[in-house]
Amino acid sequence: MDLLKQKILDEGEVYEGNILKVDGFLNHRIDIPFMRQVAKEFHRLFNNCEINKILTIEASGIAIGALVAQEFGCPLVFAKKTKTKNIAGDVYTSKVESFTHSTTYDIIVSKRFLGKDDKVLIVDDFLAIGNALDGLISLVKDSGATVVGCGVVIEKGFQHGGDKLRAQGVNVQSLAIVESMDSKTGQVFFRD
């Protein structure tokens, strides 16, 4: 999505440790009119897939998830992060290792909100190693629902989570794939 790539070039900041900071429009201050365009692009890409539920993970997936769900006219479900050990039997759960925070947490979704009749589009703001999407896909499979695909705003291609998921047959659509970045010059290069 050219508009998104230009926005990343204009506003993104590159820091050491493979950090691409886009908190001016994506995950702290959210440029809602712009993100609506992003949501419409996901709708175009997954339009014929009979999607009836959008799934994301708190917190930074929720805004884009809500706008995507609006395009599809369906509910949004967001997985909650928890460190609680004793999880009741009324939730689907999965473990996620966080690259950003060097920690492991459980994610949960109530069993009332995912089931075998659901065709689910998973949406998130970033895809790096792919641990969050792995966890979400695992949850959806546990519920008997179908993962139609994953819609990602920015994929860090050089961390290969997207490649791994595509090799497993998951339909991952990322609107911008960063092939490399340079924290010294601030340059960002996209995959063709």
Next chain:
Amino acid sequence: MDLLKQKILDEGEVYEGNILKVDGFLNHRIDIPFMRQVAKEFHRLFNNCEINKILTIEASGIAIGALVAQEFGCPLVFAKKTKTKNIAGDVYTSKVESFTHSTTYDIIVSKRFLGKDDKVLIVDDFLAIGNALDGLISLVKDSGATVVGCGVVIEKGFQHGGDKLRAQGVNVQSLAIVESMDSKTGQVFFRD
């Protein structure tokens, strides 16, 4: 908002400890078409206030915040919760005591995203004792921005956070105010 009150009566569940569970449409599975109606109602209530920024707090305020920001055609900023002690000087910060989780955390907003020219509508899913709104209002005041008002989906009137804020002169608009609830019968009574 009658539509919201009816939704609470139809789908809400009352549990001991003043818990009103509405996770089927408000804060786990989000009924986006319904929440758009809620967002439009906030827009009607605050339409003439020259609002240029919506502020909320992660995680469950983000979806309604995004939909409200869409109505106003302005950005959404969400405050992040953190337990990190050493907060850099480039953020506004405030302390919040959590009623639900019996803990205290810091909330932060980058200084780049709030400033003296901003007219801010604070939005959240719930208002009980009012600690989260207190923290958000304090942040906005620190930034020099103006708090135009607070838009709350469900206020627990019997916990008096809303009354306290109104007595301080804050324009709090709650779309449903629960006056009392009964966990034995499951009944919910609204303030007139």
